[in-house]
Amino acid sequence: MRDYEEVTAFLGEWGPFQRLIFFLLSASIIPNGFNGMSVVFLTGTPEHHCRVPDTANLSSAWRNHSIPLVRQDDREVPHSCRRYRLATISNFSALGLEPGRDVDLEQLEQESCLDGWEFSQDVYLSTIVTEVWSEERAVCDHGHADRLQLPTDLLKELRDVYCAVCPCRHGPDLQLRGSICPGDWRMLLLALTVPGVLCAALWWFIPESPRWLISQGRYKEAEVIIRKAAKINGIVAPSTIFDPSELQDLRSKKQQSHRILDLFRTRNIRIVTIMSIILWLTIAVGYFGLSLDTPNLHGDIYLNCFLSAVVEVPAYVLAWLLLQHVPRRYSMATALFLGGSVLLFVQLVPPDLYYLATVLVMIGKFGITSAFSMVYVYTAELYPTVVRNMGVGVSSTASRLGSILSPYFVYLGDYDRFLPYILMGSLTILTAILTLFFPESFGSPLPDTIDQMLRVKGIKYRQTPSQTRMLKDGEESPTILKSTAF
Structure with a gap:
């Protein structure tokens, strides 16, 4: 069967439908920031x-x-x-x-x-x-x-x-x-x-992902959404989106259901899942720890909180540019290393140069925020369609655990003012090193099955029987896409 990109190529990449869904999803996220950081006040x-x-x-x-x-x-x-x-x-x-x-x-x-x-x-x-x-x-x-x-x-x-x-x-x-x-x-x-x-009303305006519906065998629902997208984009959809012979072939195969345990089924996906959990958890500790520690900075609390929020705007812009042009591993590692290293320098700032300490903290927040925004895209690209929502969900759950732990890092400042920065900076730098061992997804097609996942860098694998059969048939195995090119 043709892949999803080939089936939906007639829609275009950035039409009115795609922009509408993007802005509706963005609107649903905005209130989270309000409530997440309101605890400071x-x-x-x-x-x-x-x-x-x-x-x-x-x-x-x-x-x-x-x-x-x-x-x-x-x-x-x-x-x-x-x-x-x-x-x-x-x-x-x-x-x-x-x-x-x-x-x-x-x-x-x-x-x-x-x-x-x-x-x-x-x-x-x-x-x-x-x-x-x-x-x-x-x-x-x-x-x-x-x-x-x-x-x-x-x-x-x-x-x-x-x-x-x-x-x-x-x-x-x-x-x-x-x-x-x-x-x-x-x-x-x-x-x-x-x-x-009010964002609950978006339930009736944001459709399900057609790619996910296809992976679940719900082709009619996916076709309805695709045709609606074509109508909004002002494009005449082809009379047949899914070829009947392809659908018959897929229906004849047993649809495999996936559970959360599939995130640990093979060695490759197990390592990716464990590394993703560590990555999300430590990034969340740094991000929320610095955000909650803002009132403890020298100076006016409202000004410091304003600066802490404003610094995220260029961080997101940088993340967007990096995602467009730079490999994922290097983008993430650079942002994390920047954020972690400047936090370690805070303890070296003389007490009378408290404004410099505030600047360093804001730079640390800048780097960690950039990484936090990129990790959503990166994780979604690593997991195949059949378990992508579960993979991102488990990773996001790990970040919630990190947000729960972050206040206790801040509390350590009662014993030593610089201890939170030392711990968060060290964890962030270690995470930057860990990121370099992730597979590189930049420029690679999104995997649809677990066997198509990119391999973790630096770890040797034996080919599975399915991979061997594909090579014998003269096909290029998607599981051996090299991530060392970047």
């Missing part, structure tokens, strides 16, 4: 310190000195999770003793924030942390480790978020939790969620 933790209630009966001097000071970024700030024991300093205040003059503050006993916290509104008016998670494990220094506790804690947090997002359904009792109906972060969450809901 929704769960931001403002500067905070222990609340000292008015009932403490402290003099103004003792109230001003009720919170211990700690050094942070070459300045002294109030401790975020400790205060001097109120019972003790209340007695000193009643006796008329002055802090620092009559009483050595360093010798005073401290206690945790038993009355809650006061949050600064210089950066955020309100966040989920200040209104829902305002408890010690969420705002204190050891909160990150505590988030690894039992699943019941996570269920409780999800319950609290639901109650906070929908407070008006639960009566006035929730109003006492901090005037949370409504709140600024809720309006942001609503504004970011609505576009995603």
Whole structure:
């Protein structure tokens, strides 16, 4: 049977139908970015310190000195999770003793924030942390480790978020939790969620892939879509798209169903799948790790987040150009090596050159973003049609795991500010080296069967019986397409 490209060649490569599908698919992806990165603002933790209630009966001097000071970024700030024991300093205040003059503050006993916290509104008016998670494990220094506790804690947090997002359904009792109906972060969450809901309407406008339908033996459905595409493109479709003799030959063959285990069936596809999982996971760790770490950069958080978003535009443009003209392996490896190497240099920047550190982080984000956008195309080209959706799906699932792990890389900055950059940079460079062992798909036709997959570079294979038969018949085996030409 003729291949798919030959059957659909009359449609053209970039007609109105192809452009329509491209822009509809692009529109369905846009809301994902809104919700994915909104956590930077929704769960931001403002500067905070222990609340000292008015009932403490402290003099103004003792109230001003009720919170211990700690050094942070070459300045002294109030401790975020400790205060001097109120019972003790209340007695000193009643006796008329002055802090620092009559009483050595360093010798005073401290206690945790038993009355809650006061949050600064210089950066955020309100966040989920200040209104829902305002408890010690969420705002204190050891909160990150505590988030690894039992699943019941996570269920409780999800319950609290639901109650906070929908407070008006639960009566006035929730109003006492901090005037949370409504709140600024809720309006942001609503504004970011609505576009995603509207994208559900695209279900009726985006057709199924004809190539995939053909691989499943659903030729009539594929022909309907192809004829519709021809009509939109203003092209008269041939009276017969699929030759009856070809269809009869295919129907006489048993249609083989494919499962996810087929991604590990042969040695070649197994190695490609494992390498793809590693590639997607580490790229996601770098991409989401740098995105979530943006508030920790020096300077205005909103400006830094804006720069982090803007730098992706030229990254996508570069990725598009590379995909058009440069082999896949070298494009991916170069982008990853650029992103990883500059992250390793961040630790060498002097503290007073913090703007240079920000520039290096943005360059790292630039390189990793380019690789992240190219890996979708690259992975789709590696897998054959019969399992392409499963191959990309498994790889994408690995990237979701990477996005889950990325916040914990950011949390390591509490112990060493440069540790996240060192780890993410090292992983990215190792992934760049791994990419060089992938098969090269640039300029090669898309494989339709598992036997037609390109071979992993540098690994020797024995020919399968099917390949041997093809060679005996005088045909060129698509499984031995050389990837070393680039």
